[in-house]
Amino acid sequence: MLYLKKYFTEGLIQFTILLSLIGVRVDVDTYLSNQLPPLREIILGPSSAYTQTQFHNLRNTLDGYGIHPKSVDLDHFFTTRRLLNQVRQLDRLSVPSTELNTWLVHRETETVVSTSSQSSPSITLDNGASLEDINNIDSTPAMRGGAAAPESSYNLNAADSSLGAVAPEGNQEQSSADGNDDLTKEDIDLIDILWRQDIDLGAGREVFNYSNRQKESEEKPSLLESKDRNEERESWRNGINLQGTPPVDGETGESIPEQLAGLSSQTSLSLQECLRLLEATFPFGEEAEFPAPDVTEEISVSNEEAPSTSQSLPLGSQLPGDEPQLDLEQQWQDIMAIMELQALEVNTTDPQTDFSSASAPNGTTDANTVANFGLATRSTPINEDVSLHQASIPSCSQDFPQIFNSQLDSTSIPPPRASMPRLSSSNSSNINSTFGATNLTGIFLPPPINGSSSNITSTPTLPDPFATLLEESMLDEISLLDLAMEEGFSQAQASQLEDELDSDSGLSLDSSHSPASPSSSETSCSSAASSSSTSATFSEEGAVGYSTDSEVATAETEEGAVGGYQSEYSKLCRMSYQDLSQFHPQLDSISHNHTYNLPLSSAFSEDPELPLTAGKKTIRDKHSSKLQPPQDLLDKHSSRDERRARTMKIPFSNEKIINLPVDEFNELLAKHHLNEAQLALIRDIRRRGKNKMAAQNCRKRKLDAIITLEQGVQDLRRDKARLLKEKMEFLRSIRQMKHKMQSLYQEVFSQLRDEEGRPYPPSQYSLQYSADGSVLIMPRSVTAAEQNRKPEKKQKDKKK
DNA sequence: GAGCAATGTCATATC
């Protein structure tokens, strides 16, 4: 019976771990009948709180496994046990934060301790609850042996210890169950001592070897010399070994106990059957925490896609038939590697959590304990709430973002974590592909470093995928700002641009200037020669103090060509001034009364027809003329040439002198008999007059040019702001497209399978987009080689 | 009276 429990436990452990790794959560309590002896009782023996269950009743009870597993009393039972165990552990160092929940599932073959022949699920599930429960077997020698080590007994180490203590405890229980209730305390202590000796003598990993284990298991009973146990062993052996031919150890030639040989196949068979029965019995869809996918299929697929672990995890369809000789040790190694990855993920730096070397020898007692495959040596972190059945195993797709990012945006790759390089990418990918297929969240998780994300546990240190996106977004924004800076935009200008774009106000500079309040200078500027068009131009702007159209008309008719030009120039001048004042508000304070818009000296010409020009002066002149004699005003406001012309008694106006065409001017001179002084003065007047107009035109052109430039600058700024805004929108679109592309990439890649149905490891393959739109999956080595060639070609081209 | 801007004038270049 000892072996029965030992290997029974071993199979349970395997399956439990597998279930946990898959992410399947089975609430076993609800599926166990209260009349069914709990599996813990089978493994650990009846507790003092529940001694009514006797081990020898197990078979009968299991055979009569017809009670509905959903029993309310079962919860009460486990609750009672848990509370009792907690009370017992009050004198122990407790690390409450660490909790590792596992389930032990096992299904016996039809002929043995039968559990499968009934209609009810032939799965014996033991809700291990927490290790606190499991560890509470104080009577377990191994636990006492492990007590010498730091109280890491809350991790798998302890679990293993407790589990490993099944055998001795089973001995006790068995003895008790077999009716050896008279087994004295001394006997129990003797058993304890023997087990501890095994531990102290370095019962390490080799004890997992079946031969060793068999020897050990044979040795201990010999010590105990329990005839009943031998008989029971025989019965158990006969029950398990269906073939009846005991296998022979290849090395020693010893006959391996049948139950050991049978266990190999039986274990895998049991696991497979359990998986099937799990699906049939516990529809995954009904359990909210169950991943929907077909577990068996997933395992099978993962088994294929993970060559390194496929042989060691003989699950699925190919398990029993293809590999009857299961190397359980290899399984342990693989699982140990997985757990190490988990430990690396969870247990980062805390040295106290590393009881690997110190506690392992003491903490790992039995050969068939989980501790010996490394869980104990790589103890789980104390401060982490490790719950295997709730573990979120990142899928292999987690590798995709990094790969994708490395292709699209190499700058967004987060720095690798220190603990990760220890893991090979192949292992990790295998693990991911093995266990991560049911975890879709991994698709959206950030890429692990080196493709080695084997986060069996959900660690809070996982980088936030959205953080990457945010970083990328921020980088884009920063790059945009940098671009703006490079293009001569200051940050303030950039913000200003944003404001301008938001307001769409167009011109925003010097907007405080109001054209509706023309200054007196404007009035004076246009007073002499404002035209109707000028009035029309500024009428809507609230022209105040300008000449009336009638006055302007009069002036124009009398000023002739000069007046027409001046009026036009006045208009332009005023426009220019106003436009300029828009950008230079200080110009509003400037008030000038320039006289070149006034009628020229025609009023003072010797021509008698022109004396009336005094009335054609500006409004201000009109107002001032009321106070002063006309002649003085004429002299005062006449130009020098006009005064000279009057002095020299030139017979025609300066207006004619200046504006007449050359031919008419010559004819005019020919008509009048003038002396040299008069002719010279007339030519000077004509020259200066023309030059004056030319200067005015020149200045006007300058102003126009300046205004045009100003407007051009503003237009360019506006266009630039618009382009920047468009660029930002485009960048956002590109970013969104990038993210969509990334998601699609991950989705597509995760669904790709090779000829054997295995997913492509993202660390080795990548999707490449061809020019014609097709997508190819290529080895990364090829891709890297091509990428290396491209720079070479570029360099060659440059050299050419 | 100084400063400033507008304007006029000159010299010169250009057409």
Add this chain to the structure above:
DNA sequence: TCGATATGACATTGC
């Protein structure tokens, strides 16, 4: 070559 025009420089004017 001359006249018209443009423009820089300077002077003048008015504020």
